[in-house]
Amino acid sequence: MSHDPQLARSTRNAHLIIFARGVSDFGAFLNMVALSTYVYWLSESVVFVSIFLACRVIGGIVASLFGISFFRRFAGRGALAGLDLARALLLTPLLVLIPTHQLSILPFIAFGIGLCNSLFAIGLNSQLPTWVALEQRVSTNAWITSAAATGAVFGSLLSGLLIATGGFEAVFTVNIGTYVVAASLILPLRALYSVAIVAHRGLSAEWHELRKGLRGAPVLAAMLLISMLDTLGSAAHNVGWPVLSQYISPDTAKTVMGYLLAVWACGKFVGARLASAVLKDRRTQSMELLFMIGVALMSSGFILTFQQTELWLALVLVVWAGIGDGLSEVALISRAQSEPDSLRLPLFSLLTLIQMAGFGVGMLVVGPFYLAWTPAQVIVLFHGLPLTALVVMGLWMKKLPIDVGAWRKY
Template sequence: MMALSTRNARLIIFARGVSDFGAFLNMVALSTYVYWLSHSVVFVSIFLACRVVGGIVASVFGIPFFRRFAGRGALAGLDLSRALLLSPLLFLLPEHQLNVLPFIAFGIGLCNSLFAIGLNSQLPTWVAPDQRVATNAWITSAAATGAVFGSLLSGLLIATWGFEAVFAANIVTYLLAASLILPLRALYSAVSTPARKGFSGEWHELTRGLRGAPVLAAMLVISLLDTLGSAAHNVGFPVLSQYIDPDTAKTVMGYLLAVWALGKFAGARLASTVLKGRGIQRMERLFLAGVALMSTGFILTFQQTELWPALVLIVWAGLGDGVAEVALVSRAQSEPDTLRLPLFSLLTLIQMTGFGVGMLLVGPFYLAWTPAQVIVLFHGLPLTALVVMGGWMYCMRRRVPSKTLVEE
């Protein structure tokens, strides 16, 4: 069984890496393509908004979808759907493509989020308990690597072979991801949920479960605030790059993203080592430490006007990002089968909504403030919540042991 678990873990890691490479490849390529076709920043904003709305819809639709269509087939089908969504861009005339691109963006956002929800919530059925943290760490590492390579290579591929070649390559990545998902074999059966429970029943049970796991509930709140900080630094990267070197701003941004990915890779590996054989409380504390590292790292990075100090400090931010992500996903996967799916759906809803709202909020601040001030404000929110949560956890554990749904 351990050999099969190891095989499943490797397939999942490679599938997630290829899938995230494809997701970031098409995000950059499609955004650039939309602007090239429309010559309108407003249309690009509409396109990106449709993608975010698709992710939000997926967080609500994910529960009934995976209760009905659980297993590897649904995940492979989502990869095939992403490939099919891109296929019109290979045969439609450019003047007709602009009308369908918002629908493609919505579908891609929907499928991307459904894939993440399904994979994270069902991973415990494919991977043995003592291998889950290590698998999550490698998934985070593979996702970060795929994201950066997808972002960096998209521009090179567009310049060399054109948009159609990039879209064709993107379709191939999704077909490859589907082929990696199909050989998965279930090791553990999930607890079936009665159909009569319904959508409202799922969320009611999740709410009741979070009352019994207040630290996990607080982690979700911090994740929401963290998405606002993520929106701020994503919008701010081009601005910071201009501050550092106006003549080579695109190259500077590429360096920042690549070094951040290295830090996130290292953070995921560190989390795997620290959490090995440990319980829920260690996951919760490591999440707090990861968020603290990430937010302080980004705050310090955006104070810099020279490249080398910024590169050193963004490693710090990436390290915290990798640690926090592995700890949060591993903690959520520790919940019972009946709660895991709605929990990951809620987490996706939090991340997509927070990021979308954050992108809208931060723009006006960059018009009036420096990037350093904006990042202090938005990354200061999760840091403030961490201080409150840390003090509360200290007081709570001195009086009464923490109640969790799954005992350590």
């Protein structure tokens, strides 16, 4: 069997990207849990925690707006490694300043980390085809999603353990270390596949080109709309975890929430692996259909999970939701990466804008619903939105001049 050096280098790049993303996401979850707890400990104010989280979301939204111009000018591994180092630098004041001086700069740290997190995701997803061979792309996306799920579990679990044993300084030190490690994994990447060089055209021209491209790919445009509605559902269940945990077991609510999140992440890991196996043909119709199946599984899984008062039943059903989450995420990213070079960067910027804005708005909107409704009712409403959109999309697609036969063969 002949050994292909290019494919071997592509495999090496894929491994570096997966580990870098896993370490980076571990750091991001460690950071999110620890910093939110730290802000509340310093300020003793829920309002200040809300401001802190809002600054993080606003940073992500700003990143999606100027991510196109940033990566048109600074493409490649250097910019991604720089973003990791910037995240490490943003946390250093928390190790050198006294706590009373930290409170005033924490919103700026939150904004900077939200900005860098989103820019890193946009840059990595949009440029992955320059580092990884076409036949390895879906598998790499699946492992990235699996690594993110694993990072979410360990980051969330270890943050509490580190705070208990070494204090907040220990968490921030480990967190800085994760970003430095991620940067060192990104630097050895080598571009293997040429892409069309796209000159910086200005934001309005980029968005115009993207609108034109999405008109030619109506199913992809519908996937983006469903993704936006899905972020509202995501905000609803994220706000609802503590409430559901309290319903299931008032005495051990925090432990119950930990179990639910860990089992959901395991389901997402399985879903990502299934997506890798199913999408071996790399056809866009397969990716689009798998996205629809994934969203249907995820939203129905969360709706059923939030109807439960027994822990074991909730754990079984949250696996279902996690599998759907893994399937839909891998399918959406792989489908977006199959677009031409000129559209990939604005497409991932738009996707980040949709997700950050939808999640931010969702967090504000769903709160009042929990005051008047049960968690089960809130989740039916907000996860019912993407399910309704899927039904509308299915009916609408029958009227489109697209190859529906390719879907039936799948």
